[in-house]
Amino acid sequence: MIMLDKMAYSSGLRYISPCVKAFTAVTTLLLCVTAHSAVISLITLAVMGGLTVYKGGACPLYYIRLYRIPLLFLVLSTFTIVVSISKEPLSEVALPLFRYYLTFKGDAFYFAGNLILTALGAVSCLYFLSLTTPVTDLLYVLDILHCPGILVELLLLVYRFIFVLYDMAAAITVSQKSRLGNKDFKTSLHAMSGMLVMLLIRALKKSNLLYDAMESRCYNGKILVLRESARASRKEIVMAAAFEAVMLGICLLLRRIS
Amino acid sequence: MSILKTENITYVYEDGTKALNNVSLTIEKGEKTALLGANGSGKSTFFLCLNGILKPQRGRILFKDQPVDYSRKGLLELRSKVGIVFQDPDNQLFSASVYQEISFGLMNLGASEQEAVKRVEAVMEELEILPFRHKPTHLLSGGQKKQVALADILVMEPEIVILDEPVSALDPKHTEMLNDKLIRLPDKGITVIIATHDMDYALEWADKVVLFRNGEVFAEGRAEDIFMNGELLKRTNLIQPDVIKLFSDLCAQGIIDGNLPVPRNFKTLEKYITDSVRSRSNG
Known part of the structure; x- marks a missing residue:
């Protein structure tokens, strides 16, 4: 956690307006979760990871390691979706286990994979925000x-x-x-x-x-301070909006195809 | 005109500890005052009283000859004029952002945003904070935190600045830098009060020295007079500055003239010695 904090302060994207970063992270996260499609999740992972590592200058190895814990939880919890125990061999693959069968459903694999990717995509958005934006800037937002x-x-x-x-x-x-x-x-x-x-x-x-x-510094019940933060440049706003628009377009396109 | 005056103030903590006992002290405008005393002799409590954080049970405090008004408004008025830089910056800095931290007191005084931005920038430049202004306070070194703590107060442009052991636990470079800033404060018309354990520093810097012992003012006077009195210092668990020790020894041995004014730093003493040696070799 201390390491995450340090990385946020030394990130190459630190002086980009926190509002733009928060907007990008939250909107992408919402799109990724609602679309629930492997393509969108992969794009999200790639873009957020790319921004954090290449633009932000986070150490790639450390960044990948950050996914270990969420991945562990995801694998453990999706395990129960893929595997079920029943008295009859319901699917084509079924391992006999005493009187019962461990069954694996083919479409459940796809479903679980999709779920993991969606969750990782969402996590990548949050990592993007926390690795590029110091907490003081988030408070400003x-x-x-x-x-x-x-x-x-x-x-x-x-x-x-x-x-x-x-x-x-x-x-x-x-x-x-x-x-x-x-x-x-x-x-x-x-x-x-x-x-x-x-x-x-x-x-x-x-x-x-x-x-x-x-x-002794005249505190009067309310913490009054000057808020200092990078202003959003027009270029950043346009880029963020364009990216979200493209993502939204892909979402709609995918929905139409399916 | 005295800018701050305490008359027989007594402060007893809730647990019965008598931190201050009948303390009467007058601080003249522009005068550099050093408070000396062992740990737990009541210096910090005294400071909190001067700023209205603690209200003495007996006695009164006069700011510019007016008794302190302990209403909300009166206290704000007093605190805007009397600033304290606390000993441990970790007890003073409440924000992770240097900029927010420094602006706090100023915003409390009701400064407009424009005005506040201007003054915060100016004080950061003056105290050499700009190189680390974007760092969070928890990643600053001890010396840098002290710089920010001082900026916190100076930005409010108080008339009196109280510093509780400003250079304790600082490396020599930061000590020198901070001292350099402190020395210039009186030139801006700020009255400075410092609590310190550094005898050499007090001798060189202070106009007036006050010795605290067990919550009482044990002695006060000109820095030279207090420090020449070894017996007095011993009774407050303090020791004479090295310059004074050497000066007294040299006088006793007749190497330098005992009628010379008391030197306040080694440079002056060195001059005395070289002068004396030269006059001897000439004579």
């Missing part, structure tokens, strides 16, 4: 969309303090390890519980100190 202020403020504080608390937890863990805090299972459990308690106490203390610091 939420602000423009008139997301409730309290939500945006919470996200802003949570995002900042994830890192502060993460650093704190890492420092405590290191100091515990250097004192043999994890020499066996029992001690590591003990050390872990100590670390979590400490983290909670310090988080509470920090929140008080932060509140003081904010108050």
